[in-house]
Every structure is written in C-alpha cells, then in structure tokens.
Amino acid sequence: MNSFDKVRNFFFYFSIALFIASIVTIFTVGLTLGIDFTGGTKYELSFDKLPERSLVEEAAKKTSNELTSLQLIGSNGYQMKFKPTTADNLKNLNKELESYVPKEQNLEIVGPSISKEITQQALVSMGLALLAIIIYITWAFRKVPKPTTPLSFGLSAVLALLHDVVITVGIYAVLGKFFGAEVDTLFVTAILTVFGFSVHDTIVTFDRARENLILHPEKDFVANINNSVLQTVVRSLSTSMTVVFVLSALALFGGESIRWFVIALLIGVISGTYSSIFVASPLLILFQKFHRR
Numbered sequence: 367m368n369s370f371d372k373v374r375n376f377f378f379y380f381s382i383a384l385f386i387a388s389i390v391t392i393f394t395v396g397l398t399l400g401i402d403f404t405g406g407t408k409y410e411l412s413f414d415k416l417p418e419r420s421l422v423e424e425a426a427k428k429t430s431n432e433l434t435s436l437q438l439i440g441s442n443g444y445q446m447k448f449k450p451t452t453a454d455n456l457k458n459l460n461k462e463l464e465s466y467v468p469k470e471q472n473l474e475i476v477g478p479s480i481s482k483e484i485t486q487q488a489l490v491s492m493g494l495a496l497l498a499i500i501i502y503i504t505w506a507f508r509k510v511p512k513p514t515t516p517l518s519f520g521l522s523a524v525l526a527l528l529h530d531v532v533i534t535v536g537i538y539a540v541l542g543k544f545f546g547a548e549v550d551t552l553f554v555t556a557i558l559t560v561f562g563f564s565v566h567d568t569i570v571t572f573d574r575a576r577e578n579l580i581l582h583p584e585k586d587f588v589a590n591i592n593n594s595v596l597q598t599v600v601r602s603l604s605t606s607m608t609v610v611f612v613l614s615a616l617a618l619f620g621g622e623s624i625r626w627f628v629i630a631l632l633i634g635v636i637s638g639t640y641s642s643i644f645v646a647s648p649l650l651i652l653f654q655k656f657h658r659r
Contacts, residue, residue, distance in 0.1 A: 377644035388536025398542030400550030518653035560634030
C-alpha cells in the first residue's frame with residue numbers, strides 16, 4: 367500500500383463517518399420546511415420609512431400572523447412568510463405598521479394540496495435524475511476493458527452523488543435549526559444543480575481512468591485509478607475554486623432573497639469536488655474487488 371492509498375482510505379472512512387452523522391442530524395434535528403412544502407402565506411411589503419425587524423415581528427404577533435421567516439428586500443421592504451393566516455389578519459398587520467406607510471408588493475398563498483403536489487414533484491424529479499445519471503454513465507463507459515464493468519462506474523458516481531446530497535441536507539438542517547434556513551423550491555433547485563456539478567467532476571476522473579485502463583492494461587487496477595485521480599485532481603480543484611469564488615461573493619453580497627440558495631450550492635460544490643477525489647474512486651475500487659470475488 368503506497369502513501370496515496372493511505373490518504374485515500376483515510377478520507378474515504380472520514381466520508382462514511384460524515385455521511386452517517388449527516389443522516390443522524392437530518393432525523394434528529396430535522397429540516398426547517400418552507401411554505402412551499404407546508405403551506406402558508408408569503409407577503410411582501412415596501413415602506414416609505416423602513417421599520418426595525420423587531421417592530422415587524424411584534425406587529426405580526428399582535429395580529430395573529432405566525433411568522434416563520436422575515437427577510438429584507440432591497441433597502442425599503444420585507445418579505446414575510448407566515449403559517450396559514452387570513453386576509454383580515456394581514457389587513458390588521460398593515461394597520462399596525464401604517465405609520466411607516468406600507469405598500470403591498472406581492473401576496474402568495476400556498477394551500478396544503480399545492481404543497482403536497484410540490485413535494486411529490488420534487489421527489490420524482492430527484493429520483494428520475496438519479497436514474498438517468500446511472501443509465502447515462504453506464505452507457506458512456508460501456509467500452510471499459512473487462513473485467514471492469516460499466517455499471518460499477520454508474521453506481522460509484524451515483525453513490526458519491528448521494529454522499530454530496532446527504533451532507534448538503536445535513537448541514538442545511540443545522541443551518542435551519544440555528545439560522546432559520548428554509549427548505550423550499552429554491553433549495554430543491556440547488557440540489558438538482560449539485561447533481562449535475564458533482565457528476566461532471568466525477569466523470570472527468572472516471573474518463574481518465576477509462577483511458578488509463580485501456581492504455582496500461584499491464585498495471586494493477588488500483589494503480590490505474592490512483593494515477594487517474596492524481597492526473598485530474600488539479601483540474602478538478604481549479605474548476606471548482608472558480609465556482610466557489612463566485613458563489614462566495616454572491617453569498618456575501620447577493621442579498622437575502624438568494625443567500626440560502628447560494629449557500630446550498632456552495633456546500634454542494636465543495637462536497638462534490640471532495641467526493642470526486644475521495645469517494646467516487648474508492649467506491650469504484652470496492653466494486654471492482656467485489657466483482658472479482
């Protein structure tokens with residue numbers, strides 16, 4: 367076993383521990399679901415004179431509007447999300463804040479049936495995306511030399527992808543618990559984007575592995591995979607860092623309305639880069655050993 371094998375194995379076991387910790391976090395801490403999944407009201411107001419957040423929170427409480435989220439929009443408005451409420455309660459909220467001259471900008475009401483439909487569509491979308499990825503990668507790597515199987519490439523990529531998604535959701539659960547990050551349709555969009563980015567990074571490494579397996583059949587399978595990772599790691603890191611820099615700037619200066627969406631993308635991109643190096647390749651080696659046995 368060479369030094370790279372030791373490093374790879376260490377990070378692979380670390381990834382397993384992190385994966386398990388994320389699952390435990392998801393089930394114990396839970397996700398903070400937005401109104402897209404629970405039903406409720408999204409209400410946007412602009413003001414001639416912007417009130418303090420505490421005043422808006424107090425006014426909502428007084429008027430029986432159960433506030434779940436309060437975000438600043440621009441320099442003179444708030445986006446408020448409530449559990450199911452009534453039109454009269456919203457009118458009373460406007461009266462409470464009338465000294466600041468509130469102007470309604472947007473009102474969206476999501477009922478239970480709509481939220482259930484959104485949940486089902488989100489799950490179906492992710493399931494179909496995973497299935498399509500397995501089929502595509504299995505087909506794309508159909509010419510790998512035997513005894514390597516193309517299905518092992520597809521399964522390794524998807525399991526690495528699931529690692530990225532579970533870790534992203536686990537971290538998001540913690541962010542929701544302590545900072546109010548909500549799981550909404552934007553979060554689902556971020557997860558589907560992570561699907562594409564993570565698989566793209568893994569395919570770069572796997573494609574080089576396929577080339578090395580064809581060009582160097584005399585070498586051990588593990589040696590070919592290790593060489594492939596070492597040959598592509600700089601490219602993977604360089605590509606990912608450019609995305610990380612852009613997303614970091616958006617998270618800091620992009621405004622509250624997209625901040626959690628960008629943070630979910632940022633977590634997923636970092637996890638995807640990591641998994642393409644330390645998760646996907648070790649999984650491919652494990653599948654190969656299992657296949658030989």
